[in-house]
Amino acid sequence: AQKVTQAQTEISVVEKEDVTLDCVYETRDTTYYLFWYKQPPSGELVFLIRRNSFDEQNEISGRYSWNFQKSTSSFNFTITASQVVDSAVYFCALSGGSGATNKLIFGTGTLLAVQP
Amino acid sequence: KAGVTQTPRYLIKTRGQQVTLSCSPISGHRSVSWYQQTPGQGLQFLFEYFSETQRNKGNFPGRFSGRQFSNSRSEMNVSTLELGDSALYLCASRLRPQETQYFGPGTRLLVL
Numbered sequence: 001a002q003k004v005t006q007a008q009t010e011i012s013v014v015e016k017e018d019v020t021l022d023c024v025y026e027t028r029d030t031t032y033y034l035f036w037y038k039q040p041p042s043g044e045l046v047f048l049i050r051r052n053s054f055d056e057q058n059e060i061s062g063r064y065s066w067n068f069q070k071s072t073s074s075f076n077f078t079i080t081a082s083q084v085v086d087s088a089v090y091f092c093a094l095s096g097g098s099g100a101t102n103k104l105i106f107g108t109g110t111l112l113a114v115q116p
Numbered sequence: 117k118a119g120v121t122q123t124p125r126y127l128i129k130t131r132g133q134q135v136t137l138s139c140s141p142i143s144g145h146r147s148v149s150w151y152q153q154t155p156g157q158g159l160q161f162l163f164e165y166f167s168e169t170q171r172n173k174g175n176f177p178g179r180f181s182g183r184q185f186s187n188s189r190s191e192m193n194v195s196t197l198e199l200g201d202s203a204l205y206l207c208a209s210r211l212r213p214q215e216t217q218y219f220g221p222g223t224r225l226l227v228l
Contacts, residue, residue: 035216043204045219091159095214102213103149103172106159 002027004094006107013082014115021077021110023092029053031097034068034075035104039089051075053097082114117143120209120220128226134195137223141188141209148190149217150182153204162205165190166213194225202227 003026013019025034036048049059051068059066063080079086092107121140129135141148149172150162161174165184182192188209194201204224208217 033214037219042221043206043224044221045206045208047216047218050216098214103161103164103174104151104159104208104217105161108158 002029002094002096002105004092004105004107006092006110008110009108010111010113012113012115015084016081018078018080019082019112019114021079021090021092021112023075023077023107025073025075025092025094027094027096029096033095033097035093035095036066036075036077037091037093039091039109041088045091048077079112082112084114084116087112087114120207120218122205122207122220122223124223125221126224126226128228129197130228131197131199133197134193135197135225136191136193137205137207137225139190139192139207139209139220141190141207142218145209145211145218146188147210147213147215148184148188149208149210150190150192151206151208152176153206153222154200154202159206162192164213171213197227199227201225 005024032053034051037045039045056068065078067076089109089111091109093104095104123138147166149164153159163182164172168184179195184190204222206219206222208219210217
C-alpha cells in the first residue's frame with residue numbers, strides 16, 4: 001500500500017529562519033513520483049516540485065530546496081530565510097507509476113507559520 | 117494560460133439534496149481528477165477521468181459520481197447529501213496520466 005507520513009503537524013518560526021519539512025513515504029512501485037504542494041488560506045493547492053523515483057538529484061529553486069533519499073524513503077523540503085508569505089499548509093504527495101496507483105496520495109500536511 | 121477553474125466556489129445545501137460541481141481544466145489538458153478535503157480525513161482521491169472515461173476511482177460510496185465531456189470539462193455529482201459531505205472539493209487537471217496535476221481553487225460545500 002502507498003502511504004505518506006508528515007510527522008510535523010505544525011511548525012512556527014521567526015522570519016529569516018531556515019525550516020525543514022519532513023516527508024517519509026511507502027510504496028511497492030518501482031516507478032513512482034513525489035510532489036510537494038503549498039496550500040495558502042485561499043485553499044488552492046499550488047504545485048511546487050515533482051521528483052521521479054529514478055532521479056535522486058537534489059534540487060534548489062531560489063529559497064526552496066528538496067532532498068530526496070531513496071535509502072530512507074524521504075523527500076524533505078527546506079525553506080531558507082523564511083518569509084511571512086511562506087505561511088501555509090504544505091503537503092507531500094506520492095503517485096504510483098501506472099494504473100490504480102497513478103493518483104495522488106497525500107500526507108496530512110504541515111502547517112508552517114512564519115512570524116514577523 | 118488560464119488555470120483550472122471551478123464553479124461554484126461556495127455552496128450551502130441541506131441533507132438529502134443533491135449537488136453538482138463543475139471543473140474546467142487547463143486548456144489542452146485531457147485528464148481531470150477530483151479530491152475531497154476534510155479536517156478529519158485530509159485529502160482523498162475521488163476519481164479521475166481521461167478522454168471521457170473514468171480510469172480510476174477512490175473509495176467513496178456510489179452517491180459520488182462524475183463525468184467528463186468531450187471538451188474535457190468535468191462535473192461531479194453527490195446525491196442524497198449527508199453532513200459528512202461538507203468539505204472542500206478540489207479538481208485537478210493534467211495533460212495525460214502520469215503528468216503533474218494542477219489544482220483549481222476548489223468548491224467549499226457546506227451541508228446543513
